[in-house]
Amino acid sequence: MDMKVPICDECLDGDDVLCEGCQKEMEEKNISEIAVKVSRFLYSLRGQIPSLNDVEVKKIEQATDAIIVVTAAGDGPRVVGKNGEVVKQLAQEFESSIRVVEDSGKSEDVIKNLLEPVEVESINTVYKPEGTERKVVVSKDNERRVPISTDDFKKIVEDLTGEKFSLSFE
Ligand SMILES: [Zn+2]
Numbered sequence: 162m163d164m165k166v167p168i169c170d171e172c173l174d175g176d177d178v179l180c181e182g183c184q185k186e187m188e189e190k191n192i193s194e195i196a197v198k199v200s201r202f203l204y205s206l207r208g209q210i211p212s213l214n215d216v217e218v219k220k221i222e223q224a225t226d227a228i229i230v231v232t233a234a235g236d237g238p239r240v241v242g243k244n245g246e247v248v249k250q251l252a253q254e255f256e257s258s259i260r261v262v263e264d265s266g267k268s269e270d271v272i273k274n275l276l277e278p279v280e281v282e283s284i285n286t287v288y289k290p291e292g293t294e295r296k297v298v299v300s301k302d303n304e305r306r307v308p309i310s311t312d313d314f315k316k317i318v319e320d321l322t323g324e325k326f327s328l329s330f331e
Contacts, residue, residue, distance in 0.1 A: 164207065165217040165233075166200035167192045173204045195228055195255075196221035202254055203240075203247070210247060212239045219264055220320070224313035227258040229275075231321060237263040237274075260308065268322040272297055275314060279303045282331070295326045304330040 166173060172183045179187065179197065186192045199221045207213045217233035218240065228251070232240050240261050241248050251259045262274040273281060282298040297314075299307060307328075309317075314328045 163214050164204060166203065167196045167220060168200050173200055176201060193222055195223045199228060199230065199251065202251065206247065206250060210242060216240055222317065224317065225310040226308060227260045228255055229317055230259060230261045231264050232261060234263055234265045237261050264321055268318065268324050271318055271321050272326065275309055275317060276307060279306050295324065297326050297328050298331050299328065301330045
């Protein structure tokens, strides 16, 4: 099987308890509960949407306002689906908005993806006695349209890029 998701093939095919390995990953918080459910759902769609056979999903997390699906670089469009069909099915099944973010390895891309359709004004480096901090600035006028909470933003960017960014509305 070529679909790669956060749980193993054996667990992907089942719908019950996880194997010891995946259970351990979950206890160590490397896999979330929603990751198991979304992975299995994507797997169940393969017959209907064959392009899902080739995707790599690296991480799935529940944020406050959306489920965040992180794909390998280049796999975003296939997880979104033609005319958004995969994302629509996910949204319906999980009664949540879905955000697909490609892990391109570049923090700027991840940040842009997470905030879409809201534009980033600038990314600034702030020098403080405690160390440098990077700040993503979004116009105050767009604050209401930002699809993710400030805390989720910080957490997910750090998870994906290993770098710390804050989000500021100015
Ligand atoms: Zn497993």
